[in-house]
Amino acid sequence: NAxxxxxxxxxxxxxxxxxTLQCAQDMNHNYMYWYRQDPGMGxxxxxxxxxxxxxxxxxxxxxxxxxxxxxxxxxxxxxxxAPSQTSVYFCASRIGGWGTxxxxxxxxxxxxxx
Amino acid sequence: xxxxTQMEGPVTLSExxxxxxxxxxxxxxxxxxFWYVQYPGxxxxxxxxxxxxxxxxxxKGFEATYRKExxxxxxxxxxxxxxxxxxxxxxxxxxxxxxxxxxxKLVFGKGMKLTVNP
Numbered sequence: 001n002a003x004x005x006x007x008x009x010x011x012x013x014x015x016x017x018x019x020t021l022q023c024a025q026d027m028n029h030n031y032m033y034w035y036r037q038d039p040g041m042g043x044x045x046x047x048x049x050x051x052x053x054x055x056x057x058x059x060x061x062x063x064x065x066x067x068x069x070x071x072x073x074x075x076x077x078x079x080x081x082a083p084s085q086t087s088v089y090f091c092a093s094r095i096g097g098w099g100t101x102x103x104x105x106x107x108x109x110x111x112x113x114x
Numbered sequence: 115x116x117x118x119t120q121m122e123g124p125v126t127l128s129e130x131x132x133x134x135x136x137x138x139x140x141x142x143x144x145x146x147x148f149w150y151v152q153y154p155g156x157x158x159x160x161x162x163x164x165x166x167x168x169x170x171x172x173x174k175g176f177e178a179t180y181r182k183e184x185x186x187x188x189x190x191x192x193x194x195x196x197x198x199x200x201x202x203x204x205x206x207x208x209x210x211x212x213x214x215x216x217x218x219k220l221v222f223g224k225g226m227k228l229t230v231n232p
Contacts, residue, residue, distance in 0.1 A: 033220075040122070040225075041224060042203065042223055042224035058219075090157055090158070092157075092158075102148070103158070103220060105157030105158045107155070107157045108157050
């Protein structure tokens with residue numbers, strides 16, 4: 001079972017560079033999320049999607065963009081990388097349903113901006 | 115809005131010790147409550163959950179009871195093992211945020227790192 005797959009696992013960027021973090025799930029989940037995890041700060045929601053073609057901002061969307069052209073894929077784009085975007089990024093998905101809340105997470109992508 | 119406050123570590127225990135990780139919440143309505151665990155180098159995974167008051171979630175020897183009167187969901191285990199070393203996150207869901215398109219959100223605590231020594 002693949003579940004939620006994220007690539008790359010590690011990446012180092014220079015300030016001002018751009019990149020895309022890939023996320024794919026094979027569970028036919030409608031809801032997908034991008035979180036960032038900073039040390040001692042828990043998880044912060046960047047963007048989420050409730051289905052193909054629908055995305056919305058979370059708590060910390062600045063400096064990021066997303067798209068959702070298919071149910072399976074939810075890439076996160078970083079434009080003009082800044083040191084403040086150094087973090088571990090997690091993609092997650094769930095099937096939906098009010099109040100269930102159970103998320104399935106990928107293994108994370110560790111990004112360093114120098 | 116909804117929020118979660120949990121014990122912050124790090125905490126180090128010896129094998130077979132008793133574990134309690136406190137979690138309290140602030141929420142409108144009737145949220146569902148969760149404990150997620152993150153093992154080293156991995157993503158988060160659901161440990162247990164409770165969807166209504168007085169429900170007890172349990173898994174892998176861990177337990178937590180949804181206490182509406184004290185707005186708490188403390189995680190307990192009677193005898194920890196080295197393999198329980200991980201970061202533990204309390205979370206809640208169920209908020210219907212109109213300003214963000216009306217979608218349900220999952221709110222996480224900051225996480226607590228547990229190390230269990232043999």
